[in-house]
Amino acid sequence: MLTLADLRTQGVPTLREVECLVVGGGTAGAVAGIAAARQGLRTLVVEQLGFLGGTQTGALVTPMMPNQVAGRPLNGGIDAEINARLNALRESGVWHDGNRGWFNPEALKLVLEELNVAAGAELLYFTVVEDVVMDGSEVRGIVVANKAGRSAILARRTIDCTGDGDVAFRAGVPCEGGDAETGTHQPFSVRFQLGNVDLARLAAFLRSLGRSDVLEDAEGSAVPLLHSAMVWGRGWPLEPLFRKAVQDGVLEERDGDYFQFFSMAGRPGELAFNCPRISEEIDGTDPFHLTRAATRGRRAVQRYLAFCRRNLPGCEAAYLVATAPLVGVRESRRIRGEYCLTAEDVLGGRKFADAIARNNYPLDIHTVRGQDKLRLVHLPEGEYHEVPYRCLVPLHVEDLLVAGRCLSASFEAQSSVRIQSNCRAMGEAAAVACAMSLTQGIPPRRVAGEALRARLRELGGNL
Ligand SMILES: Cc1cc2nc3c(=O)[nH]c(=O)nc-3n(C[C@H](O)[C@H](O)[C@H](O)COP(=O)(O)OP(=O)(O)OC[C@H]3O[C@@H](n4cnc5c(N)ncnc54)[C@H](O)[C@@H]3O)c2cc1C
Structure with missing residues (x-):
């Protein structure tokens, strides 16, 4: 963790100063980039690979699991827009149950890039996060390493979409990993x-x-x-x-x-x-x-x-x-946030006033322990639950949000909400929350979840 003064004394050059920095251009991050730029924020997406999409394109996880009730997708917004665009290009197909998310990963790379560029987001590939820049408890940016060496990217708001909570962890956000009994991860x-x-x-x-x-x-x-x-x-x-x-x-x-x-x-x-x-x-x-x-x-x-x-x-x-260029990681770090989603929330179909995503994908635990290597526990037929904004708001640290599979959730709940349509919805919500916090001059933690939900609904979210 470095301060702004450390950057000066160590002679670390500043590569960019932006309003919204998205770290990791994967499933959540590519959507966060589109959404932040559409909100008019000067946006930079930093990605270690040479393309967008993360696990979807880099780990070749090409089918999106169904997340819908009676054939109607539970998340709308940019998630639906991406699927519709791929469908229009005939680079995707609709399953018998109405799931639209069966896609060609090469086409998705292109679509995500085009949507980011059209929205005005700047992309920076082949760049890895090395450290975090802090001013007290506020995240002020990151230090990155790439072919040009070591440099800083300063930002008013940062969204950690690395899937592993790399930024949050380095900023001192408490994190967990693996199951509650032994900390064993999914394979x-x-x-x-x-x-x-x-x-x-x-x-x-x-x-x-x-x-x-x-x-x-x-x-x-x-x-x-x-x-x-x-x-x-x-x-x-x-x-x-x-x-x-x-x-x-x-x-x-x-x-x-x-x-x-x-x-x-x-x-x-x-x-x-x-x-x-x-x-x-x-x-x-x-x-x-x-x-x-x-x-x-x-x-x-x-x-x-x-x-x-x-x-x-x-x-x-x-x-x-x-x-696949990326190893497929189902779960690693999960941040501790203002709310920790539980298996009871998922299976009980719990709704939240500050909902930013809806899900009915089952608990889906691939386990390396015991005889039964796969556990699927479904929600009641026709039921869904919601993911509250507070799962994206890390404890203790300001001006940082987290979106994607490393949200604040228990091991079991994460096994359900980690699917791609939810990660995309989290990315969009985090970006819109950043825009609202900047407009209102308040930290993201204080953005009213109900107002965020209403704004997401205006933008096409099914909330
Ligand atoms: C094997 C497997 C099968 C799955 N099957 C399905 C399925 O069938 N359907 C479904 O919907 N979901 C499935 N999932 C879940 C889903 O694909 C993931 O949970 C989701 O894509 C994760 O999105 P994310 O945005 O959190 O992370 P990612 O999409 O992985 O994005 C993280 C991005 O951050 C970048 N990054 C990471 N660290 C750094 C760093 N330090 N510096 C710079 N960049 C960095 C990465 O390169 C990546 O682009 C599966 C997952 C796995 C692993």
């Missing part, structure tokens, strides 16, 4: 894509095994939506093939802890895989853990490739298109 996944797959033959094979979720069409998409999965012990149709492959030495036992694939909107002949799962050394803030996950993941991908070529009709001539 990572190193996702990958295969090309040259005959989707029609694969679909016919899956249907012959009795899978009912192999769909012919995804509305608006030229590519049929294809989905399948296998988890040991659930009696799913691919299990015998997995068992045989383990006996033959093609797969390892752990490769059947979680296996899942989807076809990809806008990309005929490709499959995107939600695996391999990495279950050891899973602290998303430890660079060695991330490095070993990437190397272990790539080895496991080779096993899956061999398995698919041997066992899945339509995949005989498949090749590896890509392994």
Whole structure:
């Protein structure tokens, strides 16, 4: 943590002075950039990779999980705008249940960039946060490292969208991680894509095994939506093939802890895989853990490739298109904020006056402990809960908001609200809250949640 005086004595040059600094241009951050710039704030989005979208594009998490009641998406605003734009480009498709979020990650990179640039946000890629600049309890900006060396970016308001709460943590915000019993995190996944797959033959094979979720069409998409999965012990149709492959030495036992694939909107002949799962050394803030996950993941991908070529009709001539540049981290740090969302709030469908997002995705815990490697607990049919603004407002530190998977929530509640549509809604809400706080000359903590909610509704939010 540095002060403004430290910057002077250490000779750290100031790269930019902005009104709204968005740190991390991922799922929440890319939307925060659009929203802040549309509110008229001089906005800079700082991102370590060379593109926007974070986990969506960099970790290849291409299907957004459904978050809707009776076919109606629970979040509107920029989330809906992005989905509509991808749909219009035929780079996305609508699932049978009305979910619009099945997309081509390359198209999403472009759409997010275009929306940021059109709104007037400036982008700074290939830049990593190194430290935080503080004036007492107020966050005044960050110190970054990039090809040009070390420099400061000063800001009146900062939104931490790093997914790991990197800025909040360095600013001294209390953080938690992992489950309540042992602090164990959810596993990572190193996702990958295969090309040259005959989707029609694969679909016919899956249907012959009795899978009912192999769909012919995804509305608006030229590519049929294809989905399948296998988890040991659930009696799913691919299990015998997995068992045989383990006996033959093609797969390892752990490769059947979680296996899942989807076809990809806008990309005929490709499959995107939600695996391999990495279950050891899973602290998303430890660079060695991330490095070993990437190397272990790539080895496991080779096993899956061999398995698919041997066992899945339509995949005989498949090749590896890509392994994800980012390790897929489901949860790492969670900040402690003015309110901590709980599993009871989620499952009880709790509503809040200062709501900024709505969710009905289940508690979805991939666990590395015990026998049962996947726990899904659904809300009652037709029910949803809300996420209060206070989950984005960190304790003790001013002029900083946090948006995305590192919000203030319990381990269980985070497993539900971390899905992409909610992260986007949090990014938009945080940016609008920054604009309101600047207009009113008050810290974000004092922005009235009910007024923020009303403003978000004016901007197209379903709140
Ligand atoms: C394997 C896996 C499967 C999932 N499946 C689904 C699914 O099917 N559907 C769904 O809706 N959700 C799914 N999720 C959840 C969802 O994708 C994530 O929770 C969500 O995308 C996280 O958004 P975020 O904005 O918090 O973080 P991210 O999207 O990861 O954005 C963080 C950004 O910050 C950047 N960054 C981080 N640290 C720094 C730093 N120090 N300096 C500069 N930049 C930095 C990163 O590069 C990244 O761009 C899944 C997640 C995982 C990991």
